[in-house]
Amino acid sequence: MDDSTPGGSAVEETRREDEGTGPNVPATVVVGVVGALLLFLVVVLLQALYFRAEERERRTKVVAVPSEELTQLGSEQEALLGSYRWIDRGAGVVGIPIERAMELEAAGR
Secondary structure, X not given: OOOOEOOEOHHHHHHHHHHHHOXXXXXXXXXXXXXXXXXXXXXXXXXXXXXXXXXHHHHHHHHOOOOHHHHHHHHHHHHHHOOOEEEEOOOOEEEOOHHHHHHHHHHOO
């Protein structure tokens, strides 16, 4: 059985048919580079959107306005630090204003 054709063997004929159908390397490289650049751009834009939304939320929740309870608690603590009061009347322990306590401590009493 003879596999040859008038122009050469069957293998050579197949090779000639496949020569024009190989991958287009320049087009593949261009598509790859453009795809990578677009992916990079999308990632950068998504990060920018995320950080903008995060900053907006932080400003709204943390910085905006202190709660009424927190303001009241601060006022109560300031009042305690600036006044005389009994801590334990039975034991004779009193609280004095913070400024006076610092003066006594600095004087070595």
